[in-house]
Amino acid sequence: MKRLAPYLLILPGGLWLAIFLVVPMVFMASVSTQEGDMVNGFVQTFNFSVYGDALALYQTQFLRSAGYGLVATAVSVALAYPMAYWIAFKGGARKSTYLLLVLLPFFVSFVLRTVSWKFLLADDGMILGPLKATGLVPDDFHVLQTTVAVIGGLVYNYLPFMILPIYVALERVDPRVVEAAQDLYAARRQAFTKVVLPLSLPGVFAGVLMTFVPMTADYVNAGILGGPENTMIGNIIQTKYLVNNDYPTAAALSFTLMAAMLVGIFAYAKVLGTENVLEAAAR
Amino acid sequence: MSTMTPQKTTAPATRVRGGSRLGDRVLKVYVWLILAWLFLPIAVMIVFGFNDTRSKSNVTWQGFTFKWWGRLGDYPELTLAVQNSLQIAVLSTVITTVLGTLMGLALGRYRFRGQGATNLVMFAAIASPELVMGASLLSLFISGGVQTGFVTVVVAHVLFSLSFVAITVRARVIGLDPSIEEAARDLGASTWVTFWRVTFPMILPGVVAGALLAFALSIDDFVITQFTSGALQTFPLWIWGATRIGVPPQVNIIGTLIFAIGVAIAVFNTVISRRRT
Numbered sequence: 236m237k238r239l240a241p242y243l244l245i246l247p248g249g250l251w252l253a254i255f256l257v258v259p260m261v262f263m264a265s266v267s268t269q270e271g272d273m274v275n276g277f278v279q280t281f282n283f284s285v286y287g288d289a290l291a292l293y294q295t296q297f298l299r300s301a302g303y304g305l306v307a308t309a310v311s312v313a314l315a316y317p318m319a320y321w322i323a324f325k326g327g328a329r330k331s332t333y334l335l336l337v338l339l340p341f342f343v344s345f346v347l348r349t350v351s352w353k354f355l356l357a358d359d360g361m362i363l364g365p366l367k368a369t370g371l372v373p374d375d376f377h378v379l380q381t382t383v384a385v386i387g388g389l390v391y392n393y394l395p396f397m398i399l400p401i402y403v404a405l406e407r408v409d410p411r412v413v414e415a416a417q418d419l420y421a422a423r424r425q426a427f428t429k430v431v432l433p434l435s436l437p438g439v440f441a442g443v444l445m446t447f448v449p450m451t452a453d454y455v456n457a458g459i460l461g462g463p464e465n466t467m468i469g470n471i472i473q474t475k476y477l478v479n480n481d482y483p484t485a486a487a488l489s490f491t492l493m494a495a496m497l498v499g500i501f502a503y504a505k506v507l508g509t510e511n512v513l514e515a516a517a518r
Numbered sequence: 519m520s521t522m523t524p525q526k527t528t529a530p531a532t533r534v535r536g537g538s539r540l541g542d543r544v545l546k547v548y549v550w551l552i553l554a555w556l557f558l559p560i561a562v563m564i565v566f567g568f569n570d571t572r573s574k575s576n577v578t579w580q581g582f583t584f585k586w587w588g589r590l591g592d593y594p595e596l597t598l599a600v601q602n603s604l605q606i607a608v609l610s611t612v613i614t615t616v617l618g619t620l621m622g623l624a625l626g627r628y629r630f631r632g633q634g635a636t637n638l639v640m641f642a643a644i645a646s647p648e649l650v651m652g653a654s655l656l657s658l659f660i661s662g663g664v665q666t667g668f669v670t671v672v673v674a675h676v677l678f679s680l681s682f683v684a685i686t687v688r689a690r691v692i693g694l695d696p697s698i699e700e701a702a703r704d705l706g707a708s709t710w711v712t713f714w715r716v717t718f719p720m721i722l723p724g725v726v727a728g729a730l731l732a733f734a735l736s737i738d739d740f741v742i743t744q745f746t747s748g749a750l751q752t753f754p755l756w757i758w759g760a761t762r763i764g765v766p767p768q769v770n771i772i773g774t775l776i777f778a779i780g781v782a783i784a785v786f787n788t789v790i791s792r793r794r795t
Contacts, residue, residue: 244624245636248617248680252639255677256646259654266657277660318552321545333549335784340556342780343563346740346754347773350761351559354566354577361562361579394556444645452647455740459761469649476656476745489653493646500645 267486285487293471300467304451307389311446315397323405337395345392349459380462388456397442404438444503448496567770575764586767599756600772607736610675614732618680619725622687640681652745666748674746675736683728690724
């Protein structure tokens with residue numbers, strides 16, 4: 236009984252994860268090689284050509300998603316690091332208050348926050364409207380439906396997922412180590428680049444993982460803030476599944492996206508250790 | 519421990535030597551600018567719940583009014599969507615909390631074969647993008663001829679919040695002092711009594727934190743819900759659908775109410791945990 240205890244405890248949740256996480260992947264693979272339509276039904280034909288066709292047709296969106304994800308991740312690191320640094324080292328007794336402030340926006344649905352940005356950035360909205368009225372900005376200038384709007388939205392929505400893991404890593408840096416470096420005549424900048432920065436890199440890695448993957452697969456920002464020029468692969472998959480009911484193509488695209496990401500994620504986790512990334516993710 | 523005392527006296531000296539107070543001040547301003555940026559759309563949401571707009575679109579400011587607060591139920595489909603969101607959140611939170619607590623206990627208390635595999639699957643559940651989770655679940659439901667709706671959404675919500683609850687509880691279980699349970703057993707308590715009277719009260723803060731997280735994740739989720747909901751509407755789905763025809767002020771008010779409740783819980787939680795330490 237004692238030996239069985241952990242298995243009995245793990246079983247219900249473990250089964251839930253296995254049945255609804257692992258099994259669906261198999262079914263998605265199966266759907267991707269079917270042929271047919273909504274009226275006549277889908278038949279398994281093991282037609283793998285759908286992968287080649289879909290990739291050829293939507294390689295632009297794939298590349299665009301990867302590009303947007305990379306740029307948005309890089310911008311997020313640049314924005315998040317100084318903020319996490321200041322909270323960890325200078326936040327003092329108010330550290331938890333600052334972290335709470337970083338997390339509070341999550342109490343508003345991210346769709347609603349993105350819609351708010353749409354209002355803010357609209358051509359006659361609260362930001363561009365007055366600027367155009369005073370002639371500071373030309374009349375035909377617009378932000379919505381541009382690459383900048385989509386990447387800005389991505390950074391906005393996922394920035395806290397970058398701040399938190401970097402903060403956790405910086406928080407673990409013992410200030411005495413920094414003092415030791417300074418006692419050994421390291422200048423402020425040297426103490427940072429040789430001591431603090433290397434110690435905080437695991438946090439940066441975790442943050443990159445936490446943001447790059449969901450950003451690249453995101454379709455809400457491109458859907459609300461972007462135009463036809465900024466369509467990401469997520470928008471294609473969503474439309475194929477839920478509007479066109481073109482399940483084989485949609486499944487093939489999702490499967491390709493997932494395979495690319497899983498390879499990356501597991502290579503990444505292998506280097507860093509799953510436990511570490513999990514801990515950072517759960518904070 | 520004696521090394522802790524001199525540390526206090528060297529701290530101001532370091533600051534003088536660093537001599538970068540201006541840099542710190544600039545950074546502080548920067549932090550507040552980012553926070554302002556994070557809150558800007560929320561401020562817009564709150565303010566535009568009071569906008570005296572005449573058309574269905576609620577984009578330009580037309581004066582202050584309370585009237586929308588009295589007309590919250592003007593859109594029956596919106597009301598239904600909010601009700602659906604709440605019901606799904608409650609049900610999936612209950613299931614997730616029970617399953618996640620059991621997993622957290624097993625992972626924190628025992629070393630067993632398959633632990634690595636469990637960690638791996640939990641990691642995959644957290645790291646895989648929602649789009650892929652939603653798409654694969656929909657593939658499963660299509661292949662199995664399952665009608666998507668309330669039940670499939672609950673299944674999906676339990677799936678994506680389970681790992682978070684398990685990890686939260688595990689952290690609490692690992693922090694427990696095993697001698698307290700031993701003392702209970704020495705005093706003649708059975709395994710069952712020990713669990714409910716000793717262990718459970720001690721891990722309760724972790725369980726509550728996990729449950730709150732699961733509830734928040736559920737009520738906010740858009741992507742997986744869109745893939746698994748079929749014709750069922752939830753609050754985020756309704757907003758997505760309304761962006762094309764205009765989002766009425768009622769959406770802003772409901773968003774504001776959810777935000778206010780969330781802030782109240784978070785502040786309460788912080789105050790409680792601060793008092794404890």
